[in-house]
Amino acid sequence: MSQPGVTRRQAFERRQKRRSVLIALTSTVIVIGLVVALVPQTPGWYKVKRSFFNGEVFNDTFSKLLSAFVKDIQIFLWCAPCILIWGMTLAVCRSVRTPALFPLRLFATAYTDIFRGIPVILTILLVGFGIPGLGLSRPWNSPYLWGSVALVLAYSSYVAEVFRAGIESVHESQRAGARSLGLSSGQTLQFVILPQAVRRVIPPLMNDFVSLQKDVALISLIGPIEILRQAGIDKSKYANFTPYVGAAIIFLLLTIPETRFVDHLMTRERRRTSGTAVR
Amino acid sequence: MSTERTVKISLQDVRKSFGARHVLNGINLDIKPSEVIAFIGSSGSGKSTLLRCINLLETIDDGAILLDGIDISEPGLNPDPYRRRIGMVFQNFNLFPHMTVLENIALAPRKVLGQSKKEADDHARELIDRLGLSDRADGYPDQLSGGQQQRVAIARSLAMNPEVMLLDEITSALDPELVGEVLDVVRELKSNGMTMLLATHEMGFAREISDRVCFLHQGQVLECAPPAEFFSQPQHERTQQFLQRVTDAGRL
Structure with a gap:
């Protein structure tokens, strides 16, 4: 048969x-x-094609957009480590059980509540216009600086929650195992809980960083000439929307591979923990 | 020690509740050095809780736990120095999955006792060899059988050179054919004079290895006797019923 x-x-x-x-x-x-x-x-197709998909404008502006995008990548690169460190600090503060450190826990909780609850764009506007408004002198009034600070403030609250979920996902028996050997609660956190927690949250963490890559463009609102701002300038110059399409393409060239990579990590993690996939 | 102590661990009216549930209802027991005590009793009788209290993983509500005459259950006492002297092995091993066998065993000696990496690793390898795990030293816990994992857990505990070992149903999560290899290790510990308290469902093993068998029922020690006496002439009605049920289930 x-x-x-x-x-x-x-x-x-x-x-x-x-x-x-x-x-x-x-x-x-x-x-x-x-x-x-x-x-x-459609009746408007000819006009849309001319103002959004204009080959000439695209050719003229694309290389300038690309070099402006370097700025986005730079901002991303210095924000990411700050977010990781500050997010981890907040997560650890929220997991501390010692009563003496209660104020720390309270602070971390309030912090994540506040910054997770405000749209990133508002945080950028408030920090980016508000703090230089104190009359600080150069370089302390740089929009790069305060735009980045705003991104770090907002994203560290998301990342802190991801880390905290990771910490809480480590089973209580691991803590019992470590404490029974005489390890202090700090040593238990450092050597037993955190290494396992971090491993588990790498895929969701990567997702947050793909979002961060895009949200860097929001800094354009407070001044720096990065890719979105550059596209806006070219739009006005050529009276044509094609630079926005060019900027979108540049973002996709970076974020699509990033997203696929995260998907790949997640699938691998799922396969590792559950054995087989159920259809 | 110049004067031989006659009591290693003393449990004095130990009480513990979880909310309205009284898990330990006044446990009194003196354990001599090198003595092996087997706690038996049905699930929920308080065996595991008692062991966790002695390891200070749970605080007790009332009474006292003495180690070499020192009240280690005193509220506010830093438990870490005493935990070092009391090893504990759990039903589900509680190994650290992100570390190799060697790292699992060497972690506490390095971080708690301040041994050098070489010193801790050498001692860990000795233990690994002694427990017949030589070829698994660099493997991860998930790559090991249950019996091997439990032997690693015992080695991890022994690496701290404990004076007392608490074994909490260490064979309950194992396939029957893997129980033997773990029990062999416990036999070896006994022959070396280790003071041990074990909670177990293995009646045959309790009979073989323990100096005294204690029957726990509703948070109290109803009966404590050398195994020969305990299994042949149980005094208490509850003990008789329990042993009868175990016999009926073919577990004795």
């Missing part, structure tokens, strides 16, 4: 696979075909 060397299950799965590939292919072709055929039929 079955082909030699192929089990009934394998033959079935092969047929299943061929069928699903065929269905996926057909439906994709139909959808794309419809979009390509129908969108140019």
Whole structure:
């Protein structure tokens, strides 16, 4: 009945696979075909094409956008480690059980509540315009500085919550095991709890950092000429929206691989912890 | 020691409740040096809680726990120096999954006793060899069988050179064919004169290894006797019922 060397299950799965590939292919072709055929039929398509997908403007502005994007990457690179360190500090403060350190716990809780509750864009505006308003002199009035501080303030509250979830996911028996050996509560946290917690939260943490990569562009609101600001300048210069599309493409070139990488990590983690995948 | 102490651990009217549930209802017991005590009793009788209290993982509500005559249950006392002297092995091993076998064993001696890495590793390797795990030293706990994991847990405890070992149902999570290898280790500890308190469901083993078997019921020690006496002439009605049930279940 079955082909030699192929089990009934394998033959079935092969047929299943061929069928699903065929269905996926057909439906994709139909959808794309419809979009390509129908969108140019709309009355405003000619104008949209000229002002958003203008090849000439794209060629003129793309390289300038790319060099402005270096600024975004720089801001990201110095914010990320600060966020990790400050987020971890907050998470540890929230996990401390000693009554003497209660004020610390209270502070960390209030901090995460406040900064998780305010839209990042507002934090950037308030910090970015508010603090230099104190009349600080150069370089302490730099929008790069205070924009970055605002990002660190906001994102460390998200990251702190991720770390805290990781810390709490480590089973109580690990603490019992460590304490029974005479390790102090600090040593238990340092050598037993945190290493396990950090390992578990790497994928969700990466997600937050992909978001951070995009939110760096919000700093443009308080002045620095990074990619979004540069695109805005070019938009006004050419009276054309194509630079925004160019900026979007540049973001995607970075964030899509990042996201795929996170997906890959998450799948691997799932497979490792649960053994097999259930369909 | 110039004068031989006659009591290693003394439990004096130890009481513990979780909310309205009284788990330990006045436990009194003196344990002599090198004595092996087996606690038996049905689930919920307080065996595990008692061991966790002696290791100071749980605080007691009333009474006292004395180690070499020192009240280690005194409220506010830093438990760490005493925990070092009392090893504990858990039902579910509680090994650190992110560390190798060697690292699991060497961690506490390095961080708590301040041994050098070499010193701690050498001692850990000795223990690994002694417990027959030589080829697993660099493996991770998840790559080991249950019996091997439990032997690592025992080695981890022994690395601190404890004066007393608390064994909390250390074979309950193991396949029957793996129980033997763990019990062999306990036999070796006894032959070296280790003071041990074990909570167990292995009646045969309790009979073989212990100097006294204590029956716990509703947080009290109902009966404590040398195994020969305990299993042949149980005094208390509850003990008789318990042993009858165990016999019926074919576990004796």
